[in-house]
Amino acid sequence: MKNITVVTGNPNKAKEIEALIGAAVESASLDIKEIQSLSIGEVAREKALVAYQALGVPVIVDDTGMNITALGGLPGALVFWFLESIGPEGILRLMRGSEDRRASVSTCIAYCEGSEVQLFEGTIQGTVSKEIRGGNGFGYDPIFIPDGQSRTYAEMTPQEKNTISMRSIALAKLRDFLVQRSDQVRQRPT
């Protein structure tokens, strides 16, 4: 079977998955336009299909989003555009006066080696802080407090943040799938 290719501009993502599954993983940078949707699953699914069509090898892509209860689930998979246009400060302004601070952040990893796509999602529940806090991280890190914590992601070290990571949850699901799959391949009569 051909090597799995992680479609990303960040070569560390291929290394991360290589370490996870203990097999060689390629990395490819493709300019795939993401589709409009609030659902990271839908965005990742379409991206995986397009990447597979382009490369013809098993591909892994991912997408990340943030759901804020007081904003009716916005920004969802469109979080990049919120951060790009109004920043985390802007998200706090949108929530001014909202007592309900509940939010979640999620990563969806999509795997495709044909016409079907497997989705692996990890979610961390939490709340939106009332002000910008912390200098680490990026994106929504200075305003997102995971449940059970008093600090935002941006107030944690990268190591601490990694222990409360929706990406790790999604990656563990991917690993289980790939391990089971390779067992099945091995057991298949030749």
Added chain:
Amino acid sequence: MKNITVVTGNPNKAKEIEALIGAAVESASLDIKEIQSLSIGEVAREKALVAYQALGVPVIVDDTGMNITALGGLPGALVFWFLESIGPEGILRLMRGSEDRRASVSTCIAYCEGSEVQLFEGTIQGTVSKEIRGGNGFGYDPIFIPDGQSRTYAEMTPQEKNTISMRSIALAKLRDFLVQRSDQVRQRPT
């Protein structure tokens, strides 16, 4: 030359352009996923390229957006997802306490008959009302007041609304382009 095809689920759009340019226009319904962007020009451009690849005839597509100054330009081309998730009431809630009510609504029509795309944009400046007003129209109509008016789009009859239409502005630009283009074709030495 092959007939122009308007890519839309709404056959009235083909009739509208037929009347505008005085020539036969086809209509085709294609499931094209729109790309993520705040810019309706970018969304319409990509949609036109994909539609041309699929059909191989000159195509027309369009996209509509809303820019709200107090929201840093959001929702832009993503307005559908705002209306879908939080509705016009939700947009008013996001703007609670904002004295700056400026906004604009725009339509971009994209024409493609090869690798190049022509964009024709129409914009109406206005303000966001402080409450839902009027029962006509849809989408942002109950909260958008065009400049020079005291009523929202939803408080106008369809005929009144059509006289203050960003779509009409974009269509007039498209007509000028197509007329000039067909003159050039006619004048070309054979």
